[in-house]
Amino acid sequence: MKILPEDLAMKLLDASHEFPEGSGFDVSIEEVARIADIPRATLYYYFSGKDDLVEFYLNDLMDRTRAAIQKAAASEGTSADRLAQVMTAVIGSFAEYPKMCLELPSAIKSGQDHVALMANMDRSVMTPFREVLIEGKAAGELTLIDVEVAADAIMGALHMVSMKTLITEGAIDVEELAGAVVPQLVNGLLSR
Amino acid sequence: MKILPEDLAMKLLDASHEFPEGSGFDVSIEEVARIADIPRATLYYYFSGKDDLVEFYLNDLMDRTRAAIQKAAASEGTSADRLAQVMTAVIGSFAEYPKMCLELPSAIKSGQDHVALMANMDRSVMTPFREVLIEGKAAGELTLIDVEVAADAIMGALHMVSMKTLITEGAIDVEELAGAVVPQLVNGLLSR
DNA sequence: TCTAGGAATAGACAACCGTCCAAGTACCCT
């Protein structure tokens, strides 16, 4: 993907708001070109193909969420508090950008085709997670068998419940869902 | 999807063993037809389209895993023990059938196109999960905020770590992965 | 002002994919 001019990026991002509801990014290049009012040839001039274009969109969404997640990671309180904040922020991101939530699995599945995206996801979401986890472990607040696995497990859990909610309810009530899933993951399933 | 003759089902299932390694079901109908030695038009006689064909394959895999998971759910020990058994069985299923693991997200994403599959998944995996969870809650062994959400979260966590391991390692060491993720979910992240 | 060269675009193209129709075949019931 070439470096693209500001106005072209804007047009593309504006266009994404007019994609058919609930279609994720299942839109033909032709359609994107039509909606964004950009010649198809120009899209192929800047993007190597459709995957590249989808990656552009997902990267944009990921960029938008990064600040919120990193802010949560840097918030006040114990490591456990911050962890809960980050988890809630992730659910919030999915609530705000359902497309990102729904497309993420495909992107992960074909990770080799989405190197830049995977890097962005790691930077935006997984690293904050890992950092808070490591901090909490060092402080003795959290007990972790394997930080990497724990981070992935948390991410998977948050993603699944978000996706399920999005599909069945059409939208996410962040407070409600976070209230149900965050303490469950933090405290575990076992009664004390 | 029509009821399909035994020999045709066999041919299709045999063919799936020869799909390109690590391609999930990203195989063209043309390819499937060629490998299974069935005319392309015949496939479209029995299946409404590619989704339908993938659903057939996933249903087969799901069927194969059902027994193992239900056995785990009916095993000896406390609810927590059984829950751990079921979790391990799920990871084992993913280890045995990586394609199922990798394709599941797409199937969930377009749940409306995969009604039968979703029903099968619910029957094979989610119901055993929920039953053990409900039992454990009734016995006071487990503390659950919301059974449905908890089941989804567990499933999401197991799926994500399995997928990540499959992609990065190429295969899953069930004991090792289960040892890392199961106690973490059961006990939670917080130190006691 | 002129020009060279990169950026942008139109349009044609082949390849492939999923879909579907219409014709052929086999089989069963009466």
Place this chain on the structure above:
DNA sequence: AGGGTACTTGGACGGTTGTCTATTCCTAGA
């Protein structure tokens, strides 16, 4: 045997994708 029904299949169709070439546009530098 006859006719109806389900099965099977060849082949055509429209749509999308990615590529390529040729033309136009734009702009910096001589």
